[in-house]
Amino acid sequence: MKRFLCLFLLPLLMAFNDVPLADPALEARARALMDEIRCVACENEPISQSGAEIAGDMRQRVRLMVEAGESDAAIRGWFADRYGEFVLFRPQTTGASGLLLWGLPFGGLLMGALGLALVFRQRHKRRGGVEIAAIPPDAFDGLPVSNQVSDEQAGN
Amino acid sequence: MIEVGHMAAFLALAACLVQTWYGVRGNRAMAAGMAYSALGLMSLAFGLLIWSFVTSDFSVALVTANSHTFKPLAYKIAGAWGNHEGSMALWCLVSIGFAAAGAWRLRTGRREFEAKALGIQGGISVGSLVYLLFASNPFLRLDPAPLQGNGLNPLLQDPGLAIHPPMLYLGYVGFSFVFALAAAGLIEGRIDRDWAKATRPFVLAAWVPLSLGIALGSYWAYYELGWGGWWFWDPVENASLMPWLLGAALLHSIVVTEKRGGFAAWTVLLAVLAFCFSILGAFLVRSGVLTSVHAFAIDPLRGSLLLAGLMAYGGAALALFAWRAPVLKGGPDWQFVSREGALMANNLVFFVATITVLLGTIFPLLAEATGRQMSVGMPYFNLTFAPIMALLLVGLPLVQGWSWGAATPKLHWMRGVSVGAGIGVLVLLALWRMKLPLGAGVGVALGLWLVYGAGRELVRRAVTLPRIFALPARVWGMSLAHLGIGLFVIGAVVQTSGRYEQTVALQAGQSVEVAGWAVTLEDVRSAEGPNWYADRATLTARKGSASARLLPEKRYYPAARMPTTETAIHKTGFGDLYTALGDRREVDGKTIWTFRIYYNPLIDLIFFGVFLMALGGVFAAAGGRKARVTASQPEPERKPDPEPSGPKILEPAE
Amino acid sequence: MKRWLAILPLLGLVGLGIVGAQKLGADKPSAGLSDGRAAPVRSFERLDGGDGLTFHEGVRGKPVMVNLFASWCGPCEVEHPLLLELARTHPDQTFGILYRDTPENGAQFLRQLGNPFKAVALDPDGQGGLDFGLTGVPETFVISADGQVLRHVRGVLTPETVDEIRGLLEGARGAGLP
Numbered sequence: 001m002k003r004f005l006c007l008f009l010l011p012l013l014m015a016f017n018d019v020p021l022a023d024p025a026l027e028a029r030a031r032a033l034m035d036e037i038r039c040v041a042c043e044n045e046p047i048s049q050s051g052a053e054i055a056g057d058m059r060q061r062v063r064l065m066v067e068a069g070e071s072d073a074a075i076r077g078w079f080a081d082r083y084g085e086f087v088l089f090r091p092q093t094t095g096a097s098g099l100l101l102w103g104l105p106f107g108g109l110l111m112g113a114l115g116l117a118l119v120f121r122q123r124h125k126r127r128g129g130v131e132i133a134a135i136p137p138d139a140f141d142g143l144p145v146s147n148q149v150s151d152e153q154a155g156n
Numbered sequence: 157m158i159e160v161g162h163m164a165a166f167l168a169l170a171a172c173l174v175q176t177w178y179g180v181r182g183n184r185a186m187a188a189g190m191a192y193s194a195l196g197l198m199s200l201a202f203g204l205l206i207w208s209f210v211t212s213d214f215s216v217a218l219v220t221a222n223s224h225t226f227k228p229l230a231y232k233i234a235g236a237w238g239n240h241e242g243s244m245a246l247w248c249l250v251s252i253g254f255a256a257a258g259a260w261r262l263r264t265g266r267r268e269f270e271a272k273a274l275g276i277q278g279g280i281s282v283g284s285l286v287y288l289l290f291a292s293n294p295f296l297r298l299d300p301a302p303l304q305g306n307g308l309n310p311l312l313q314d315p316g317l318a319i320h321p322p323m324l325y326l327g328y329v330g331f332s333f334v335f336a337l338a339a340a341g342l343i344e345g346r347i348d349r350d351w352a353k354a355t356r357p358f359v360l361a362a363w364v365p366l367s368l369g370i371a372l373g374s375y376w377a378y379y380e381l382g383w384g385g386w387w388f389w390d391p392v393e394n395a396s397l398m399p400w401l402l403g404a405a406l407l408h409s410i411v412v413t414e415k416r417g418g419f420a421a422w423t424v425l426l427a428v429l430a431f432c433f434s435i436l437g438a439f440l441v442r443s444g445v446l447t448s449v450h451a452f453a454i455d456p457l458r459g460s461l462l463l464a465g466l467m468a469y470g471g472a473a474l475a476l477f478a479w480r481a482p483v484l485k486g487g488p489d490w491q492f493v494s495r496e497g498a499l500m501a502n503n504l505v506f507f508v509a510t511i512t513v514l515l516g517t518i519f520p521l522l523a524e525a526t527g528r529q530m531s532v533g534m535p536y537f538n539l540t541f542a543p544i545m546a547l548l549l550v551g552l553p554l555v556q557g558w559s560w561g562a563a564t565p566k567l568h569w570m571r572g573v574s575v576g577a578g579i580g581v582l583v584l585l586a587l588w589r590m591k592l593p594l595g596a597g598v599g600v601a602l603g604l605w606l607v608y609g610a611g612r613e614l615v616r617r618a619v620t621l622p623r624i625f626a627l628p629a630r631v632w633g634m635s636l637a638h639l640g641i642g643l644f645v646i647g648a649v650v651q652t653s654g655r656y657e658q659t660v661a662l663q664a665g666q667s668v669e670v671a672g673w674a675v676t677l678e679d680v681r682s683a684e685g686p687n688w689y690a691d692r693a694t695l696t697a698r699k700g701s702a703s704a705r706l707l708p709e710k711r712y713y714p715a716a717r718m719p720t721t722e723t724a725i726h727k728t729g730f731g732d733l734y735t736a737l738g739d740r741r742e743v744d745g746k747t748i749w750t751f752r753i754y755y756n757p758l759i760d761l762i763f764f765g766v767f768l769m770a771l772g773g774v775f776a777a778a779g780g781r782k783a784r785v786t787a788s789q790p791e792p793e794r795k796p797d798p799e800p801s802g803p804k805i806l807e808p809a810e
Numbered sequence: 811m812k813r814w815l816a817i818l819p820l821l822g823l824v825g826l827g828i829v830g831a832q833k834l835g836a837d838k839p840s841a842g843l844s845d846g847r848a849a850p851v852r853s854f855e856r857l858d859g860g861d862g863l864t865f866h867e868g869v870r871g872k873p874v875m876v877n878l879f880a881s882w883c884g885p886c887e888v889e890h891p892l893l894l895e896l897a898r899t900h901p902d903q904t905f906g907i908l909y910r911d912t913p914e915n916g917a918q919f920l921r922q923l924g925n926p927f928k929a930v931a932l933d934p935d936g937q938g939g940l941d942f943g944l945t946g947v948p949e950t951f952v953i954s955a956d957g958q959v960l961r962h963v964r965g966v967l968t969p970e971t972v973d974e975i976r977g978l979l980e981g982a983r984g985a986g987l988p
Contacts, residue, residue: 043447044390044533045388053910057937081847085528086531088531089531091532101536104515105509105541109547120492132491134559425819443830460831467823478813479816
């Protein structure tokens, strides 16, 4: 139903309220916020990229609040108070879920690197510190790779 | 007519069943024959489906729902796959096509293995066909037949989007054959150099169209949606990005398996996962569990079938992996600082990046389970995915020349300083000319660094410059792809941080200045097409001696009762002057029109970069073939090895 | 390769499958929440041209219902009879906000279908709707006497939600949160 409204009432009442703020620095801040706030009547679009009229209202509200000197956090908070954290495309970093969501990529990278390094050290030790020959990266280019070799191995 | 197609699809199902039977029993010849027959039958079925679209046969329910007599012929054809049922039919056709391609091209000398791969691919086709025929049947009649159809979603009536889905399916379903090869290799317990050599071309055959499909979709979103953006981190986009990333990881790790016999378990796991993520993507976007801007036909029943398929095929393959991976043999020993080590780091980053995309995509679902509603969007991915991938890209030019086994990187102070200074000058120039923020300078430097690295590797391998064209196609492919990544990074960074956008309201005759261009609205007239009518604005843009005429439109498609935005783009050489027509307003008796006008610097580098990556993939596949020609000799029919033998590496020319 | 490592991917897939299966068929809750927050501080113009209308201070010392509607909104017509019925039992406690509409169209709409509202506020630019946390008309709020949002109904009212609203208008009279 919401989607229906979104599509069909669009042309009816389109107020032209996308007047950029006079100060380019404030306007840039407002733009950045609009990329992070979700249009509440559409499917997964930030208000900066939505043709729904309520997205236009929300853009106007962001500009009004930026102009009134509100901080980014206060503006995000204002929308979250009314629409829930659902309305913010930048999820919170606090709490268990924030830690999981923001920490897992970097933590995973770190843990992965550490884990691989450990496995590698173990394996290396087990095999003994034999000198390993360096083979240039293009050594195999254009060479017949392996069928004959494995055939020999297979005893053919 | 369509009943013949319906029948043919059923016969194709039967052929695939027989193919599975023979394949699993190790009869390659029969499995191949069945794969060819299935391809013939499914082509007939899909051809007849397209024919009913071309002839606007509204007694076919699918045609009624998705076509219209006034639609241009090309979009009638594209309409066949511009909907859920038709796209599933295409999915089946591609799946069967890959089996036939495998039957034709697969020449490893291990017939048992090849037969099993064909059998498993047959099993995947069976699953897709069952899903097609019993859960999303495109061959159904409508009685009585209406006189006119409902038309295709006008957003899809676009050349870019007409070929975008087939490309994506070649990618997604292409990974199904890679999956089949992986599963067959696991059953045999042999994931070795032969396996890698046979599999790599098929990975490329999936990854190249997937890259092009994603780029086409992105380009389409850029010029059709009218918001000037090209990537939105929407679940549908993420669903295609995840298999792409895993495919890219696989392309790197399979090289280690091919050349050294190493990373066997990891490579085969990636091969399985790439396909699992393809189905997962289909499940996420078509079951309705996630909200997306893309309007897919959403149906929980289909969702549960897709999930069941994912669990059945993915679960079976991963169980196989759990059982067989421990017996796989590794390659010869290597030191941490070596080509193997560098590629391992590469794969770690690709994998973590994939998991990051997955986490961001499904996190709202996980949060819902705890009663919370949240969104994860662009800011999250920009702050996690981008820096993680940047790590990979910074390292690439440094390690690309490392040797197998053990590398002894040498520091070239002079070269380092001169490259650094060169990049620094170019970055400063970019910052000064385009007034980019400093952070963007880092991104541009990274891109230039990659471009330098791609060229440097070619020169290093060629030793002398004239020999550069004698280098194997594979080396060219690699360097082109890496060059593409560099250009992509430059384009993405400059476009994102240097773009200029303005929403303006103009009366006829009024002018506005956007990014140095004086844009004047001449007039707005009505226009008409075969199945739409539109308001078309005429804008003239002037900057110095340069001038351009732009004709953005706002179209209305009566059959679908839907408006679309047709943007007008002027390529200035350094970027796009991009205009989209908005709404009409009456103010004080005067008519004013709103426009969104953007200047997107260097945006073409984004799409060109991805195109170069795909082109690099084509070269890489061609290179593989060349080497094969020298290798292939008529091989005697032989029994499979009694037990898996550890791969041995061929020492370089002594 | 260790066996337990080889089993991990399978476990991952099974976990994903469980989450997916749970989500399938689950109703997708709509945006928003937020019962118990304060009603917006804003003074609206009235349709009848009278003084500013406010909702944050508990207008009449009792809970009130505020319905956001518009003449261009089809579903608003659907729920209108329920509002008329509610107005018969609680005439002093039903208010309307005409969302993104001209006063003429709004007046015409109420003339045709009957006016259930004690007073109608004007919100021509939609900013008042945002204050309330509106995603699209129709939406209905119950605000306590001390200015808290007791209930927020998104979309069309049903006899059940109207009963609930009626209960709040009677029972929770001046009593803050239930």
